[in-house]
Amino acid sequence: MRTRTYRWALIAGCIGLVSVPLQAQVFVVGEKTATADISTDFTPTNLSLPTDRMTERGRRELVRNLEAEQGFAHRSLPRGSGVTLHANGTLSPNPEEYRRMVYQKGEAAAPGDRVVITAMEIKGDRIILDLNGGPYAKHRFLSHIQLNDNPVVAAPAEQPTGARVTLVFAGFVPEISAPEVKALLVPVIDFGVKSSEQAYADTLPSKLRDAISAHEVLVGMNHRMVLAALGAPDSKLREQQSGDPNGARYEEWIYGHVPQTVRFVRFVGDRVTVVEIAVLGKPVEIHDKDEMGGSRDPADTREIAMGDKKPDGQGTAAAPSLRLPGEAAPANSQGNVQYPKDNRPVPPPPGSSSDPSVGTSSDPSSPSADGPKAGRPSITSGRLPGPAPYPTNLR
Known part of the structure; x- marks a missing residue:
């Protein structure tokens, strides 16, 4: 009830119906509060x-x-x-x-x-x-x-x-x-x-580690190396190369402000391709050649083995087996599966002179010189008897 009365009194005071003294709380941020x-x-x-x-x-x-x-x-x-x-x-x-x-x-x-x-x-x-x-x-x-x-x-x-x-x-x-x-x-x-970038730099080859310690960017570095060397950029730009809409997109990181030294680091993918260094009063220094000298991030180096060949070149790996480690092979092991040989004679091709179905025997069932026996297809006709044709004159 007290809250409702105060609220109506506040509204009435705002519209001029009742003169009610209003109280407000003011928070002043002073030197002691700001520097506490x-x-x-x-x-x-x-x-x-x-x-x-x-x-x-x-x-x-x-x-x-x-x-x-x-x-x-x-x-x-x-x-x-x-x-x-x-x-x-x-x-x-x-x-x-x-x-x-x-x-x-x-x-x-x-x-x-x-x-x-x-x-x-x-x-x-x-x-x-x-x-x-x-x-x-x-x-x-x-x-x-x-x-x-x-x-x-x-x-x-x-x-x-x-x-x-x-x-x-x-x-x-x-x-x-x-x-x-x-x-x-x-x-x-x-x-x-030691930040995470510095800890990462300690895992790199000596050339890259020295460049990061000197806060230098080399052409061929990746994003993480540049962050370890110079930190986060002041600004970024994303463009397309040569104005070609189908060309590869590049990203440019900008470090510094005039009149300080300004560095432009261009990435294509995850690699630095161009580094431009602009010093006040001097011509722009451009680096666009690979400066890594074969030094790469160990995480970027991967060895791929074809088949069962070991990367160190020591031959092929052992064939997979269901035996436990250290378990000896059984005594009756035959090794590779041996398929039985097929010793059956190969039949001669049809129509050849060695075909037993071709000849001039007196058997009435065998073909004679006058032609094949009635009711038996010829071996030279190339056609076999088929079903009777479907009648087309049915109504």
């Missing part, structure tokens, strides 16, 4: 570092081994460039400020998301790592050029969604290797997590 699930647990690393300054050769090796390396985020990474990790030390900002940064700037990667080192710089006492494109959009001067009344030559870059992590050392950057940098970044990024 963000983990800020931190355990510093303890890695012995070299004491020598980094040389030019060490810098080149570090850039070559770390750029385009993929890992998994250990914590929520905020957009922007405010995360600083001290080698074997603390992470700044503090947990409360870290949550506020994620709330205000947005999340570049959630825990467990794949991140890629798209750019890095070494200067002074720090190594600056840009993840998933970095926090700043690449400036394009063509976006400021306009021809007559046409729009700009190049559209402005999209809003950046990446992050930047700065690894700071005490005094200077030592002569450190790529595995040591990865070990120092474990509180933020884990490069040692």
